Amino acid sequence: MELLNFKVDENYSLGKLAVALGEFDGIHLAHQKLINKVVNYAKAKNIKSAVISFDPHPDYVLNKRTNLGYITPLKEKVSKLAELGIDYLILIPFTLEFAKLSPLDFINNYLKKLDIDLLVVGFDYRFGYKGSGNVDTLKAYFNVDVVEKVELGNEKVGSNEIRSYLIKGDMDSVKKMLGRYYNITGKVVDGNKVGRTLGFKTANIQIEDEYQVLRKGVYAVFVNYQGKKYLGVCNIGNNPTINYVKIPRLEVHIFDFNQEIYGETINVEFVKFLRDELKFATTEAMIEQIHQDIKEAKVVLEKSL
Numbered sequence: 001m002e003l004l005n006f007k008v009d010e011n012y013s014l015g016k017l018a019v020a021l022g023e024f025d026g027i028h029l030a031h032q033k034l035i036n037k038v039v040n041y042a043k044a045k046n047i048k049s050a051v052i053s054f055d056p057h058p059d060y061v062l063n064k065r066t067n068l069g070y071i072t073p074l075k076e077k078v079s080k081l082a083e084l085g086i087d088y089l090i091l092i093p094f095t096l097e098f099a100k101l102s103p104l105d106f107i108n109n110y111l112k113k114l115d116i117d118l119l120v121v122g123f124d125y126r127f128g129y130k131g132s133g134n135v136d137t138l139k140a141y142f143n144v145d146v147v148e149k150v151e152l153g154n155e156k157v158g159s160n161e162i163r164s165y166l167i168k169g170d171m172d173s174v175k176k177m178l179g180r181y182y183n184i185t186g187k188v189v190d191g192n193k194v195g196r197t198l199g200f201k202t203a204n205i206q207i208e209d210e211y212q213v214l215r216k217g218v219y220a221v222f223v224n225y226q227g228k229k230y231l232g233v234c235n236i237g238n239n240p241t242i243n244y245v246k247i248p249r250l251e252v253h254i255f256d257f258n259q260e261i262y263g264e265t266i267n268v269e270f271v272k273f274l275r276d277e278l279k280f281a282t283t284e285a286m287i288e289q290i291h292q293d294i295k296e297a298k299v300v301l302e303k304s305l
Contacts, residue, residue, distance in 0.1 A: 006090050014050070019118065019120065027178075028159065030150035034121070049085065062096075099129065107133075118143050122147050167213065183267055216277045218233060221234045221269055
């Protein structure tokens, strides 16, 4: 898949396109339905498929909500869209100036620069200054296919819903809406090696991308490394008992794993939230709780394999 940063003063000759338009943070089940329509249409017509998206997230630029990161940061979004068969990800820089464009200016200055054979959007898609453009606006200029609301148990499948569940630690609901486990990819870096002295070797993950803030605490996780899946338990937090850190960090204890993987990239899939982060009165009490966490995580993960 090719990533293109859209420039207004450039001419694009990508041929006829089937295009999905939206932010697509999460690439959840509703997003996948929309993207699959684009890919299938493009294949049937023997044309290219594209996603037009925006970066940074419009909500953050417009201060509609606090910046707590992304369900799928850009690097992961690129990877997921490629997996789904999209040919082009066309990124439009979202700025305060861009937000002031009228719907018609957006259509003329951006969308009409491309040869769009089909435009696919969600039922509630809005664009242009203060969201004054909608599906009907687009239909006046393009062949538009609208994806209706996708629900699970009478609840809309949406990015805001997923963010809410991530903050609550409800990983079951997150998985149902994403169609996969929520995951974070990062590089293993040197830590203080406190875990070794306690009998639990941990991998400290340096998170370079802007992932959505999660509920602090302990999780049962799958760890993907060099094509293999391992079982583990992780903690996201400040380590209040020993070696407090101001900025929350992600530490993973991988079961039955003794390799040195400093500098390596691993992927952590969050299966179940086990408990909140605690400050223990003694080191012994913390060690006892970690043993319980490992025992509980193994039961959860073995059922999830």
